[in-house]
Amino acid sequence: MVPRSTVGLSAICVLIWFCLTAAGFVAWEQYETTPGRSSAAPRPRSPSGFDWEIVMFIHPHCPCTRASLAELDRFAHGVGPSILTRVVLVIPYGAPANWEQGQTRDTLKQSGLLQVSCDVGGVEARLAGATTSGVVLVYHSTGRVVFQGGITGARGRLGDNPGRQALGAIIAGGEPQTRKTPVFGCPLFDAVVCVRRDESEMPCKR
Numbered sequence: 001m002v003p004r005s006t007v008g009l010s011a012i013c014v015l016i017w018f019c020l021t022a023a024g025f026v027a028w029e030q031y032e033t034t035p036g037r038s039s040a041a042p043r044p045r046s047p048s049g050f051d052w053e054i055v056m057f058i059h060p061h062c063p064c065t066r067a068s069l070a071e072l073d074r075f076a077h078g079v080g081p082s083i084l085t086r087v088v089l090v091i092p093y094g095a096p097a098n099w100e101q102g103q104t105r106d107t108l109k110q111s112g113l114l115q116v117s118c119d120v121g122g123v124e125a126r127l128a129g130a131t132t133s134g135v136v137l138v139y140h141s142t143g144r145v146v147f148q149g150g151i152t153g154a155r156g157r158l159g160d161n162p163g164r165q166a167l168g169a170i171i172a173g174g175e176p177q178t179r180k181t182p183v184f185g186c187p188l189f190d191a192v193v194c195v196r197r198d199e200s201e202m203p204c205k206r
Contacts, residue, residue, distance in 0.1 A: 042129040042137055042145045051082040051141050052171060057125045059133035060089045060100040062186035064155040068134035069107060069114075071151045071164055076113040079171060086115045090130075090188045093121045125188055133185035136163065138170055146170055149181030156184075 056072055058065045069087065076085040087108060089100045100118060108116050119125055128137055129148070138147035147170055153161035166176035 042148055043127055044145065045127075045139060045143045047141055047143045048084055048139065050084040053084045053086065053139040054136060054167070055086045055088060055128070055139070056134065056136045057088045057090055057119070057128065057130040057188060058104070059186045059188055060091070060104050061102055062104075062133040064185045065134045066104060066107065067152045067156045067158050068136075068150065068185065069104065070158060072136070073111050073114060075151075075164065075167055076111075083171065084115065085113060086117065088117055088119045088124060090122045090125045090133075091118055091120045092189070122189055131188055132183040133188055135183045135185075136167070138167065147176065147179050149178075150183035150185070151181075152184055154184055 054072070054075075056068065058069070072085065072087070079085070089105070091100055108114060122130075130137070132150075134150050134152070136147070136149060136151055137145055140146050147166055149163050149166070151161065151163035151167060153159060161181075162178055163181040166178055166181065169176040
């Protein structure tokens with residue numbers, strides 16, 4: 001017969017494990033659904049010569065951004081040549097050579113529909129008001145911004161979401177339900193962390 005004290009101790013241990021597990025799930029869910037810092041108001045730009053220009057600014061080592069890139073790549077497969085789809089890798093000043101290389105960069109190389117460029121020092125990103133990795137800006141042929149925000153519903157989550165719906169509505173010539181959505185990703189300008197790390201990935205930080 002098992003002593004009553006042992007049964008009681010086992011029950012307490014199970015209860016503690018359950019509480020810790022539940023707390024972990026709650027904390028992770030809160031983290032996934034907490035957006036990055038809101039972007040500043042973007043400035044208009046010179047016309048690109050395309051009907052629409054879609055630009056995503058990313059931190060090359062933000063794992064959350066992979067879902068955003070997957071959504072953008074999927075979207076690019078459904079549009080015509082009159083739409084320019086760009087991905088801009090924001091690279092801090094003083095970063096080592098080839099700092100932007102990693103899993104995200106390799107994924108981009110496999111996509112033949114996304115034009116990729118590097119933004120050393122984040123000059124273009126700052127002019128666009130971009131602050132969080134994965135932010136998308138849609139420019140009309142006149143150069144004015146008609147959408148700014150993220151195209152995932154949470155960190156690293158694929159699937160239907162308000163940002164993706166807005167892109168589809170705008171490109172189709174309709175009126176989107178919103179023209180600004182939250183962005184779920186790493187900060188683009190955490191220069192101290194970015195420059196000092198040489199790992200292929202970094203944890204998302206806010």
